Amino acid sequence: MNGVRTTSGQKIEPFGRKFGKLPKRALKRVGIVDVGSNSIRLVVFDGAARSPAYFYNEKVMAGLGQDMATTGRLNPAGVERGFSALARFAALAKSMDIEPLTCVATAAVREAEDGPAFQARVEKETGLKLWVIDGQEEARLSAQGVLLGWPDAKGLVCDIGGNSLELAVVENGKVGKRVTSQLGPFRLQQVPADKLQAHITAILTELAQEVGTDHERIYLVGGSWRAIARLDMERSDYPMTVLHEYRMTPEAVAQTIDWMGQHDLNTLRGKVGISSSRIELVPLAGQVLSQLIGVFAPTELAVSSFGIREGLLYEHMSETLRRRDPLIEAARFTEKQMARLPGFGKKLYQFLLPLFPDLPPERDRLMQAACLLHDTAWRAHPDYRAEACFDNVTRANMAALSHPERIYLGLALLHRYKNNRAQSQLAPLFALLSEEEILAAEILGKAMRFGAMFAIDDLADAASLVHVPGESVTLNLTKTGRALMGEVARSRFQSLCKSMKVEGRIE
Structure with missing residues (x-):
């Protein structure tokens, strides 16, 4: 992209060069406003770390782009709701000492006849400068949001x-070809029902010629897609409600869309907590999704809660920061803020490594995260620490963590505080794991439960482990280690060895 133009014709640089690539500690809180066709949202990220925390998040369903396809103008009621929201967001940002806000406007403002007037009024009366971006830039930023959550995203x-649909190719940490269209539900409301399917298919077929159809996975960004995914969870009685990284097969999507047609949408809305303004657009979005699957034939669809706002945050990151693992960065941040002995997680990981030889990379990173998080729920009542650990991880706003991985990590942390999971109210979630994965999580948890007994600065000088797979685990103790090896530690060591089905030796 060679830059976008403001309403006055002044050329500005693309966001990447406007922000520059700042180091991790050069930023504190970052505030971003996304002015879309249906919603306007303020997000304040707590710094530009690789896995940012959401310090503040507020959305207003303004409906700026409603009826724009027929009038060519922004919805008058939406304009007033939108202006009220932006005035509030400006005041909030000022109170948080976050200035200036980065504000982007997409399809509705860029296409409406009175978009420039709305833009000028916002700047004059609130001081917020709206950067009106074109469809290609919107696609790029949304794709960057996916890369923030999925560093290895490919597809x-x-x-x-509300008024547009963008496609972008991602692979090897980069955004490739990208295209935009007017396939938003507000636009489709103006297409006669008997011509709708052919209309959608024709546009998607044209887009496919630009970006290709050889993509096994489609990453779904946007509130309408998330609403369909939430309904898919309801239909299939899925045990979690975390939408980020929720996976669907084309067959499951087809079943859910059929199921939606057989039920009253307002009844479903009440069950899953979707807003009335959003649920009205879901049937049209469902038709687009059906045709999208037909044209591109993916094997899997993955829901991303990260989009244009996270893509803007991604602009702030250096290449070095982008290459870091979001899960490990989030775990490190949590340990630093909440653990009794920050920094011990790394020592615990090193201490336990001999128990897990030839650990595959995808399991090793979960072990690293678990060790960093193993003591971050200590403020909870002892009776509830195990469940608090599990709940914190499975519902946390973490990236680069699939749903089964969330359960694995949560179960490991549960066993860090509790030997037994029998009759747990969390049992339905365990079904997302195989028996082998459940046992592996239990062993890791019990290993951390034992290792936590040596929570001193010089852990490496107190004890070490020698593991002969399938036969024994030997604990070698120094003088300091012998002093720490009390009755409880011995009991935890034997429990660990029992789960590993090996003989436990102490020397």
Whole structure:
């Protein structure tokens, strides 16, 4: 992209060069406003760390782009709701000492006849400068949001808004070809029902010629897609409600769309907590999704809660920071803020490594995260620490963590505080793991439960482990280690060895 133009014709640089690549500690809180066709949202990120925390998040369903397809103008009621929201967001940002806010406007403002007037009024009366971006830039930023959450993402990002739909190819940490269209539900409301399917298919077929159809996975960005995913969870009685990284097969999507047609949407809305303004657009979004699957034939669809706002945050990151693992960065941050002995997690990981030889990379990173998080729930009542650990991880706003991985990590932390999981109210979630994965999580948890007994600065000088797979685990103790090896530690060591089905030796 060679830059976008403001309403006055002044050329500005693309966001990447406007922000520059700042080091991790050069930023504190970052405030971003996304002015979309249906919603306007303020997000304040707590710094530009690789896995940022959401310090503040507020959304207003303004409906700026409603009826724009027929009038060519922004919805008058939406304009007033939108202006009220932006005035509030400006005041909030000022009170948080976050200035200036980065504000982007997408399809509705860029296409409406009175978009420039709305833009000028916002700047004059609130001081907020709206950067009106074109469809290609919108696609790029949405794709970057997916890369923030999925560093190894490979496939096609599909971002649906009220008045537009964007596609972008992602691979090897980069955004490739990208295209935009007017396939948003507000636009489709103006297409006769008997011509709708052919209309959607024709546009998607044209887009496919630009970005190709050889994409096994489609990453779904946008509120309408998330609403369909939440309904898919309801239909299939899925045990979690975390939408980020929720996976669906084309067959499951087809079943859910059929199921939606057989039920009253307002009844479903009440069950899953979707807003009335959002649920009205879901049937049209469902038709787009059906045709999207038909044209691109993916094997899997993955829901991303990260989009244009996270893509803007990604602009702040240096290449070095982008290459870091979001899960490990989030775990390190949590340990630093909440653990009794920050820094011990790394020592615990090193201490336990001999128990897990030839650990595959995807399991090793979970072990690292678990060790960093193993003591971050200590403020909870002892009776509830195990469940608090599990709940914190499975519901945490973490990236680069699939749903089964969330359960694995949560179960390991549960066993860090509790030997037995029998009759746990969390049992339905365990079904997302195989028996082998459940046992592996239990062993890791019991290993951390034992290792936590040596929570001193010089752990490496107190004890070490020698593991002969399938036969024994030997604990070698120094003088300091012998002093720490009390009755409880011995009991935890034997429990660990029992789960590993090996003989436990203490020397």
